[in-house]
Amino acid sequence: MISEEEYLQQYNINHYTTPLCSVDVVIFRLHNQQLQVLTCARKQHPHIGQLGLPGGFIDIDQDKDLDATAHRKLHEKTGMRAPYLEQVGTVGNPQRDPRGWSVTVIYYALLPGTDIQQQTEDVRWCNIIGDSVTEQLAFDHNHLISQALERLRNKIQYTSLPVYLLPEEFTLADIRDVFAAILKKAPPMRSIRNRFLHEDLLEDTGKKRYGSNRPAALYRLKKTAKAHFYNRLYHTTQQE
């Protein structure tokens, strides 16, 4: 029996058959009331040229942990730091990648909403229709989007996540519109109001948004605010 020192000295991961291991990030944003996911054209085999999620292999030298890998992928494609990033889960099987048994850790991120067309370089924002995007993505990326979306649809019902999809200043009706965009239905304004104003979560900017109606108060997330968890679900927005 050899010692642990000797074992580690001799150990070479490349002598073993291990699965591929990657990280994929589902980046959501709202664009003109439409929920979108960022995709980019693949520059390498397999599925070269096809759209896919930002993601790929862990950089053994650079990434200090899995979250760092996800942050890095996000930053490479958007140049931004996301106000919300969360791990969804991990899928692994021999079919999802033609190179063999492969494992990928799924993250999702929420970016502040925007009405501005930017459409930079090689990235493309795809509309969410149903439970994924309509484009045929590389690997099982359509399915990964479904999983992230399912988490998002559940989680907005008992957390303050909707505000992370909005610009810095927003009205309560904007929150309702986030629900409508993501769930195709929204809780009544009374309920949204009760919830989001009751907690010490938002602050009134004092500013108003004007239209041809009574102006709406503009709120902003408090600097100290963390993602907030409520202890009930809405009734009107539950899936059955």
Place this chain on the structure above:
Amino acid sequence: MISEEEYLQQYNINHYTTPLCSVDVVIFRLHNQQLQVLTCARKQHPHIGQLGLPGGFIDIDQDKDLDATAHRKLHEKTGMRAPYLEQVGTVGNPQRDPRGWSVTVIYYALLPGTDIQQQTEDVRWCNIIGDSVTEQLAFDHNHLISQALERLRNKIQYTSLPVYLLPEEFTLADIRDVFAAILKKAPPMRSIRNRFLHEDLLEDTGKKRYGSNRPAALYRLKKTAKAHFYNRLYHTTQQE
């Protein structure tokens, strides 16, 4: 530029530096009102001889997906199929394994409670004290237990999971005791009763458990019952 066929033909995962990838399972049970986790002595380097979670590498030839790996590990160590198994998340960093950057997918399982000592072969049931076991486990396995336990502590507050830690027939007071064992506090019996009997989840066996007091009705999970999600938390058991 080569074709995808050529690329795949030439592709050999062993030419790349990829992280280690494993699955670890945190198997919970209740034993005499004490929450326990199954550990086993490691038979190989690294940390040979030390206690660790059941788990290890994916069997590329045998496992059809990650869940299958988790089920296999569970079955190898317990000879049982768990009534509840769920993926918790995935951790990865260069420190957790002396062989290098490593990723592990954490699962947890709930086994029916038992008062019987079995203590077979090489496995050992460790008591949960605080947020992990007191034994010093291999790798970061104490920390993996904490993560699984945190999920369990949250999830029993809005689901029917407590029943998966009980034997086939149980009383409502047994459910309360599950809460007490896991959270060190329990919701009032009135609330447990309201919740578990209101849904179409349990059925009365007609049998009673006798003691030196009024006998308690024995219930059983309906065959058709899936894990049930309630839409509120208990108030008295929330962490703050």
Place this chain on the structure above:
DNA sequence: TCAATAGTGTCTATCAGACAATATCGG
């Protein structure tokens, strides 16, 4: 009978939601 635990009745608190009433803008 008593001790002990099971189970019920009833009232309160919290919060989602229905719905009506009122407020404030542009035009």
Place this chain on the structure above:
DNA sequence: CCGATATTGTCTGATAGACACTATTGA
């Protein structure tokens, strides 16, 4: 003024929980 949307007031319903009361066993 009117139409539109914001905001408030008030009542109802669901359900957790407090608490007192009743039920049923063994000793």
